[in-house]
Amino acid sequence: MKKNTLISIVVTIGLIIASSIWYGRNNGLLPVAAGDEALLYDGLFNTILAIAFGFFLVVEGVLIYSIVKFRRRDGDNDDGPAIHENLSLEIAWTAIPTVIVMWVAIYSFDVYTAMQGTQDLSGMAHGGMHQTVAHVERGAKATLASANTDGMLMAGTLPAGTGDVVAIDVSAMQFAWIFNYPNEISTAELHVPVGKKVRLNMTAVDVLHAFWVPQLRIKQDVIPGRSTYLEFTPRVVGEYPVVCAELCGSYHGGMRTTMVIDTPEDYATWLKEQQEIASNDPEQIVAYHSTSEMSEQEYLAGKMTQLDHDRHMSH
Ligand SMILES: [Cu+2]
Known part of the structure; x- marks a missing residue:
């Protein structure tokens, strides 16, 4: 050479x-x-x-x-060499x-x-339960049942809301996300503080959904009758889309909301505001909490009125 x-x-x-x-x-x-x-x-x-x-x-x-x-040159009509x-x-x-x-x-x-892809989700049934019980009675009962049949479930799980972990309970339903914070705070928008570990304890009211925030690169199925969870640590303050990533019905494409990563001060202010809303409007909370006791028709009728309303509002 x-x-x-x-x-x-x-x-x-x-x-x-x-x-x-x-x-x-x-x-x-x-x-x-x-x-x-x-x-x-x-x-x-x-x-x-x-x-x-x-x-x-x-x-x-x-x-x-x-x-x-x-390339073939002018006048070259030979076959190429047979190489094998x-x-x-x-x-x-x-x-x-x-x-x-x-x-x-x-x-x-x-x-x-x-990123916790290999952790056993069945071991996470306990954490999501205490705050979602009122919202997803059907789901929680099933979770409770499965927790009782397996005594080792509690071992190795992080207790919700203790230490440095911000625990938020998430209910997914056709076609909305509900975020439940301690003290009866329920919101449609997810707020999390920057720099702190967040744990979402998730369950679905009706059908399969999936929680996805592209900017976090994490996605998790949200399953009726059992809890799944996601843990992440927000690092950039801003607003990001929460997308349902599992085809869940006719308005699946509209099952979106916003995740806001707040500075610790903004997060504290926001929590305080939500706390005031929660304590000033007990009827609204009762209405939220009783959805699981409605018949399917009542529930859907409510949803349809709401969708109609939204449509008129956007015109
Ligand atoms: Cu969905």
């Missing part, structure tokens, strides 16, 4: 690696990372994207090089992807575990 060829190969490989790393860091494909966990996810995503981008450059580069270099079998090449193109895929698998699993 000539010295110049060697130099140009080394330079090309260097350029490919450098541009892959650059693209991995500057792809701009993900929304803002609003939680600590989002950074773990982004690290994985950007790494995989950098590897893929490097391979894209290699494959497309060789393709374009070959199209130019090995190159053991060392085959070993290389099997071994390299194997190593990369195994490494990505281990890295992914590590991130998945760090």
Whole structure:
């Protein structure tokens, strides 16, 4: 091999690696990372994207090089040489992807575990119960039943609302999110304080829903009759969409609300305001809490009136 060829190969490989790393860091494909966990996810995503981008450059580069270099010249009507079998090449193109895929698998699993993907949700039945009981009586009864049949459920679970964890109970229903804070505070918008660990104890009133905030990179099924949970640490103050990510009925597309990441002071002020609303309007709270005792027709009638109302209001 000539010295110049060697130099140009080394330079090309260097350029490919450098541009892959650059693209991995500057792809701009993900929304803002609003939680600590989002950074773990982004690290994985950007790494995989950098590897893929490097391979894209290699494959497309060789393709374009070959199209130019090995194109048919005038007067050349021969078949190409019949090349088959190159053991060392085959070993290389099997071994390299194997190593990369195994490494990505281990890295992914590590991130998945760090984001609590492997924790047993059935062990989380207890935490979500005390504040949602009034809201989701049907669901809570079923949860209670399943908790009783399995005595080890309580082991290793975080008690709701103690220590440094902000625990919020979430009820999902067709087609709304209800967030229940301590002291009978119920809201349609989720507020969380920046920098503190938040735990959402979630259950559904009616059908399967899924809680998703793209900026947190976390998504969790919300299931009637049992509790699931999500934990995250907000890191960027702002407003983010909460999206239902499980087709749950005709107005599924409208099952959205806002998550506000507040500064600790704003969060305290907001909680105080909500506390006042909660104590000044007991009838509204009673109305909220009795939805589970309505018949299905009554419940849907209420929903339809509300939707009608919303439609008129938006005109
Ligand atoms: Cu839904």
